[in-house]
Amino acid sequence: xxxxxxxxxxxxxxxxxxxxxxxxxxxxxxxxxxxxxxxxxxxxxxxxxxxxxxxxxxxxxxxxxxxxxxxxxxxxxxxxxxxxxxxxxxxxxxxxxxxxxxxxxxxxxxxxxxxxxxxxxxxxxxxxxxxxxxxxxxxxxxxxxxxxxxxxxxxxxxxxxxxxxxxxxxxxxxxxxxxxxxxxxxxxxxxxxxxxxxxxxxxxxxxxxxxxxxxxxxxxxxxxxxxxxxxxxxxxxxxxxxxxxxxxxxxxxxxxxxxxxxxxxxxxxxxxxxxxxxxxxxxxxxxxxxxxxxxxxxxxxxxxxxxxxxxxxxxxxxxxxxxxxxxxxxxxxxxxxxxxxxxxxxxxxxxxxxxxxxxxxxxxxxxxxxxxxxxxxxxxxxxxxxxxxxxxxxxxxx
Amino acid sequence: xxxxxxxxxxxxxxxxxxxxxxxxxxxxxxxxxxxxxxxxxxxxxxxxxxxxxxxxxxxxxxxxxxxxxxxxxxxxxxxxxxxxxxxxxxxxxxxxxxxxxxxxxxxxxxxxxxxxxxxxxxxxxxxxxxxxxxxxxxxxxxxxxxxxxxxxxxxxxxxxxxxxxxxxxxxxxxxxxxxxxxxxxxxxxxxxxxxxxxxxxxxxxxxxxxxxxxxxxxxxxxxxxxxxxxxxxxxxxxxxxxxxxxxxxxxxxxxxxxxxxxxxxxxxxxxxxxxxxxxxxxxxxxxxxxxxxxxxxxxxxxxxxxxxxxxxxxxxxxxxxxxxxxxxxxxxxxxxxxxxxxxxxxxxxxxxxxxxxxxxxxxxxxxxxxxxxxxxxxxxxxxxxxxxxxxxxxxxxx
Numbered sequence: 001x002x003x004x005x006x007x008x009x010x011x012x013x014x015x016x017x018x019x020x021x022x023x024x025x026x027x028x029x030x031x032x033x034x035x036x037x038x039x040x041x042x043x044x045x046x047x048x049x050x051x052x053x054x055x056x057x058x059x060x061x062x063x064x065x066x067x068x069x070x071x072x073x074x075x076x077x078x079x080x081x082x083x084x085x086x087x088x089x090x091x092x093x094x095x096x097x098x099x100x101x102x103x104x105x106x107x108x109x110x111x112x113x114x115x116x117x118x119x120x121x122x123x124x125x126x127x128x129x130x131x132x133x134x135x136x137x138x139x140x141x142x143x144x145x146x147x148x149x150x151x152x153x154x155x156x157x158x159x160x161x162x163x164x165x166x167x168x169x170x171x172x173x174x175x176x177x178x179x180x181x182x183x184x185x186x187x188x189x190x191x192x193x194x195x196x197x198x199x200x201x202x203x204x205x206x207x208x209x210x211x212x213x214x215x216x217x218x219x220x221x222x223x224x225x226x227x228x229x230x231x232x233x234x235x236x237x238x239x240x241x242x243x244x245x246x247x248x249x250x251x252x253x254x255x256x257x258x259x260x261x262x263x264x265x266x267x268x269x270x271x272x273x274x275x276x277x278x279x280x281x282x283x284x285x286x287x288x289x290x291x292x293x294x295x296x297x298x299x300x301x302x303x304x305x306x307x308x309x310x311x312x313x314x315x316x317x318x319x320x321x322x323x324x325x326x327x328x329x330x331x332x333x334x335x336x337x338x339x340x341x342x343x344x345x346x347x348x349x350x351x352x353x354x355x356x357x358x359x360x361x362x363x364x365x366x367x368x369x370x371x372x373x374x375x376x377x378x379x380x381x382x383x384x385x386x387x388x389x390x391x392x393x394x395x396x397x398x
Numbered sequence: 399x400x401x402x403x404x405x406x407x408x409x410x411x412x413x414x415x416x417x418x419x420x421x422x423x424x425x426x427x428x429x430x431x432x433x434x435x436x437x438x439x440x441x442x443x444x445x446x447x448x449x450x451x452x453x454x455x456x457x458x459x460x461x462x463x464x465x466x467x468x469x470x471x472x473x474x475x476x477x478x479x480x481x482x483x484x485x486x487x488x489x490x491x492x493x494x495x496x497x498x499x500x501x502x503x504x505x506x507x508x509x510x511x512x513x514x515x516x517x518x519x520x521x522x523x524x525x526x527x528x529x530x531x532x533x534x535x536x537x538x539x540x541x542x543x544x545x546x547x548x549x550x551x552x553x554x555x556x557x558x559x560x561x562x563x564x565x566x567x568x569x570x571x572x573x574x575x576x577x578x579x580x581x582x583x584x585x586x587x588x589x590x591x592x593x594x595x596x597x598x599x600x601x602x603x604x605x606x607x608x609x610x611x612x613x614x615x616x617x618x619x620x621x622x623x624x625x626x627x628x629x630x631x632x633x634x635x636x637x638x639x640x641x642x643x644x645x646x647x648x649x650x651x652x653x654x655x656x657x658x659x660x661x662x663x664x665x666x667x668x669x670x671x672x673x674x675x676x677x678x679x680x681x682x683x684x685x686x687x688x689x690x691x692x693x694x695x696x697x698x699x700x701x702x703x704x705x706x707x708x709x710x711x712x713x714x715x716x717x718x719x720x721x722x723x724x725x726x727x728x729x730x731x732x733x734x735x736x737x738x739x740x741x742x743x744x745x746x747x748x749x750x751x752x753x754x755x756x757x758x759x760x761x762x763x764x765x766x767x768x769x770x771x772x773x774x775x776x777x778x779x780x781x782x783x784x785x786x787x788x789x790x791x792x793x794x795x796x
Contacts, residue, residue, distance in 0.1 A: 074770065075770060075771040075773065075774050077731050078729055078730045078731055079730055079731065079732075080729065080730065253680070280723075280724045280725070280726075280727045280728075281725070281726065281727030282651070282680060282682070282683060282725065282726075282727070283727075284680070285680060306777075309729065310729035311729065311734070311773070311774070311777055312720065312723060312724055312728075312729070312777060314777065314778075322710065323724065325678075325710060326678045326710055326721065326724075327678070327679070327680065328678075328679065328680075329678045329679030329680070329681075330678075330710075331476055331478065331707065331708035331709065331710070332476045332477055332478065333475050333476055333477065334477075336709070372472065372473060373473040375473065375709070376473050376709070379704075379709055379710060379712065380712075
C-alpha cells in the first residue's frame with residue numbers, strides 16, 4: 001500500500017457525541033484528543049477542520065454480489081418470474097447474452113461503494129460451468145487495482161448449484177487456490193437437493209484450503225432449520241467456530257419461538273454469525289434484536305445491487321442500516337444502534353478486519369458526514385463529506 | 399391564488415419515455431408538443447430547458463401526520479415502549495411537556511414536502527380533550543398561508559380515542575364546522591372497544607357534515623376484517639361509495655387467502671380505497687399487487703414523519719414509493735409502476751384532486767429530476783431539480 005501523508009482531522013464528533021481532534025500517521029489513528037484541549041498541528045501535516053461533523057468508522061458491506069451488478073448500465077427492464085430458479089436462470093442467460101463484464105461492473109460498483117463510505121466488502125462471486133472463473137478473475141483484478149481504497153474479500157460462490165452441476169467444485173477449488181478467501185454454499189436442500197452432500201463438500205473445501213465458510217440460506221422454516229443444524233454440526237466437528245456465517249437465514253424467523261431459541265443456542269455454541277440485510281418483502285426474517293441480545297454476532301450487506309434479480313439495492317451502508325431498521329420496525333435509539341453496528345463493527349468482526357474502529361492504533365478507515373446525530377445520519381443519509389482509507393482521502397464532497 | 403407567469407418547459411421526458419415541450423398558461427398545462435417538432439417560445443414567456451430530465455406529476459402524500467412531526471428539532475431520543483397505547487400516551491405527554499407547536503412543525507414539514515416534489519397532502523390532525531383544537535388550528539393556519547404551494551386536506555382525527563374519551567366528538571365536530579375536509583376514525587375495537595358505536599358515530603358525522611371518511615385500521619387478521627365489514631356496511635347504507643378510505647388495513651394480509659378475496663369484493667362493491675405505505679416491520683400488510691390487479695383503488699403516504707412514534711419516515715414520496723416496492727418485494731417494472739402510481743395518480747383520485755396529471759388542462763403541478771428512467775428515480779432519489787405548483791416554481795435546485 002502506498003503510504004498516505006500524515007493528516008489531522010479537527011473538530012469531528014464521535015458516535016458518543018464527544019468532539020475530538022484525530023491525528024493520523026502512517027495510515028493509522030495515532031492520537032485522539034478532546035477538541036476543548038488546545039493543541040497545535042505539526043508543521044508539514046495537512047489539517048482538515050470538520051467543524052463538528054459526524055465521524056464514523058468506515059462501513060463494512062459483509063455481503064455483496066458486485067460481479068453481476070448492472071449499475072451504470074442502461075435501465076434493465078425486469079420481467080423475471082417469481083421463483084428462485086427463475087431468477088438464477090434468467091441471470092445466467094442474460095449475463096452471457098449481454099456480455100456483462102465482471103471487472104468493469106465490479107469496478108463501477110466498488111467506486112460507488114467507496115463514495116458512500118464503504119471501506120471493506122465481502123463479495124460473493126458466481127462460479128459455474130458456463131462462465132467458469134471469468135467473474136472471479138474480473139473481481140480479483142478489480143481487487144488488486146483498488147487495494148489502497150477498498151478492502152475486498154472474495155467468496156467462491158456456486159450460485160447455479162454445486163453438486164447439481166458437475167464440474168463446479170473443481171472450479172471453486174481453482175478459485176480457492178487462486179486467492180478466494182472464503183468458500184460459499186447455497187441452499188443445500190432446495191438447490192443441490194442434498195443437504196448432507198452439499199455441506200460435507202463445502203466444509204471439506206474449507207478444511208483443505210483453510211478458509212472461512214459463508215452459506216446463503218433462503219430455505220424457510222423447518223427446512224432451513226435443518227440446514228442450520230447441519231452447519232452447526234460440521235462447524236463443531238471441524239473446530240471452525242468463529243469462521244462460519246449463515247447469510248439470510250430466513251428460517252430463524254420462520255419457526256416457532258422455542259425452536260428459534262434452540263437454533264440460537266446452536267449459533268452461540270459454535271460462534272456462527274448471521275448476515276441479515278433487512279430483506280425486501282414480508283417473508284419471515286431473522287429476529288435481529290433478539291439475536292443481538294442473545295449475543296449472536298451479526299453483520300449486513302447490500303446483497304445484489306441493481307442486478308437482474310431486482311433493482312432496489314444500492315451500494316450505501318447507511319441506506320442498508322436504515323432498511324434493517326425499517327424491516328425490523330426499529331424505533332428506539334438502542335434499536336437503531338444495532339442496525340448501525342451490523343454495518344460497521346459487526347461486519348468488521350465477521351470479515352476479520354484487524355483493529356477496526358475509532359481507537360488509537362486503528363487503521364484510519366473513516367467516514368465524515370454532515371449532521372447533528374449519528375442515528376439521524378442513517379435516516380437523512382447525507383453525501384459523504386470525506387472518506388479515508390488507510391489515511392488516504394478516497395472521497396471528498398468538501 | 400396569485401397568478402403564476404406563463405412558462406415553457408422544453409425537453410422534458412414523460413413517464414412513457416417521450417421527450418416533449420410543455421406550455422403552461424394561467425397555472426395549467428396548455429400544450430404538449432413532441433420535442434422533435436420545431437416550435438418557438440412566445441415572447442415574454444420564460445423558457446426552461448430541462449435537457450431531457452424526467453417529468454413527474456406532483457406527488458401526492460395521501461396519509462401524513464404533519465402536526466406532530468419533530469423534524470427540524472434536536473434529535474428525539476426514543477425510549478418508547480412497544481405497544482400502541484405506549485406510543486399514543488408517550489406522544490400526548492411529550493407534546494404538552496415540550497410545547498410542540500402545530501403551526502411551526504407543520505410549516506416546517508410542508509416546506510420539506512414541497513422541496514421533495516409533493517404538491518398535495520392529506521394530513522391527519524390529532525384532536526383530543528387535552529390539546530383540543532390547537533393542533534387543528536395550527537395546521538389550518540399553515541394551510542392557508544401555503545395554499546399557493548401545497549394543497550392541504552385536513553382530517554379531524556381522534557388519535558387518543560373518541561368514545562373512550564368523552565368530549566372528543568364535540569371537538570371533532572367543531573373542526574368539521576371550521577373547515578376539516580374529512581372525518582377520521584381509529585381502530586374501532588382496540589381503541590374505543592366498541593366497533594359499532596365508533597363507526598356509527600364516524601359515519602353519522604360524515605353524513606351531517608358531508609365529508610369523506612378515512613379510518614386508521616391497525617387491527618390484525620379477523621379483528622380488523624370485522625371492522626372492514628362494518629365499514630363496508632355503513633358505506634353502502636349511506637351511499638358513501640368512493641368517499642371512504644381504510645388506512646393501513648393490515649388485516650387484508652393477515653387472514654387466509656379466500657377471506658382476503660371476500661374483503662376485496664366488499665372493497666370493490668363499495669369503492670373503498672386502501673392506503674398502504676409499505677409499513678415498517680414484518681407484520682402482515684395489504685397485498686398491494688393483488689389489490690391493484692383486482693381493481694381496488696390504492697394510495698400511500700409518509701404517515702408519521704420523525705415523531706415520537708418513530709424516526710424513520712421522511713417527507714419524500716419517491717422514498718415512499720421505494721419503501722412500498724421494498725416491503726412488497728417488487729422487482730419487475732410493472733410492479734414498480736404500481737408503487738409510483740400509489741404516490742401520484744392513486745392518491746390524487748382518493749383526495750379528489752381535479753384534472754390531476756400530465757395532460758392538457760391539468761394544473762401545472764410538476765416535478766422534474768435528473769435521471770435516465772422514471773423507475774430508476776425512485777431508487778436513486780435525486781434532488782428535485784424543479785417543482786411547480788399551479789405553474790409557480792416552488793422548489794429549484796437548478
